[in-house]
Amino acid sequence: MTDRYEPTSDFLKAVIAEEVPLSGSAFANGNMRKLIAMTRDGDLSNRDWATMLLASEDADTPEIREALLSAANDENDVVRAEALLGIAKRDRKLALPLALDALSGEQASMAVFEAAELIADPLLVEVLRPWTEPSDDVWLDQLARDALAACEKAHEPLS
Template identity: 60%
Template structure:
C-alpha cells in the first residue's frame, strides 16, 4: 500500500514536470501560474534527486526573476547533489552573474564539474574564473564537455574584471 502511494506521487510529479516541459503548464501569466511556480519550487526540495534535478533545471530555464525564484536557486546551491547545484548555478548566472560568481568559483574548484557549470561560467564571463576553468581545459572523456569548457574559458578571458 505504501509503495503504491509512493508510485502514484512519483507519477503525479512526473506528469507535472512533463507538462511544464511540454508547455501545457504555465509558470507565469496564467490564472494558476503562481500555484504552478510554487509547486515547482517545492519540488526543488523533494526527497527524490531526479525531481530536484528536473525542477531546478526547469526553473533555471524560465525567464521569471522574482525574489522567490532567486531564493529557491540559492537554496538549491546547498543541495547534496552536484547536478542540482550546477542547474541552480546556471539559473543564477542567467539572472545575476555577479551573484553567481562566487558560487561558480566553488563549483569549478571541486573534483568534478557538470556541464551547466561551464554554461554558467560563460554567462558570468568574468576573468576571475579563468584560473578555475584552466584545470578543466585538458581533454576529458567527453568532447561535448571539452567544447563547453573552452567556450567558458574564451568568455572569461575576454570578460570583465571584478574589483
C-alpha cells in the same frame, strides 16, 4: 531500448510537455509556486528536473532566486549545477562565488561551464584552465574552452 530520465512527478512531466502554464494568470502563478516547492522535493529526480526547469524560466523574482540559491547548496552536484546556471542567468555577481566553488571541485558538468561562460569574469580563468585539458569528452572540453575564452575576454572582475 534505454529509459528516458524523467521526474516521478506527473506535475513536472506536464511542465516538461508545456501543458502547464507558469506565468500569465493566477493559475499559472500557483503552478510556479508548486515548481519552486518541487526544488526541495525528497525525490532526487523531481528536485533535479524542478531546478532545471526553474533555472530555464525567464522569470526573476525573490522567490525564484531564493529557491535557486537553496538548490545551489543541494547535496547532489547535478542539482547544484542547474541552480548555478539559473543564478548566473539572473545575477552574474551572485553566481561568481558559486562558480568558483563548483570549478574547484573534482568534477563539473555542462551547466557549470555554461554558467561560467555567462558570468564571464577574469577571476574564473585560473580555475577554468585545468578543465580545458583534453579528456574523453570532446563536447564538454569545448564548453570549458568557451567558458575560459569568455572569462579571458572580460576586462574587469565583477567583484
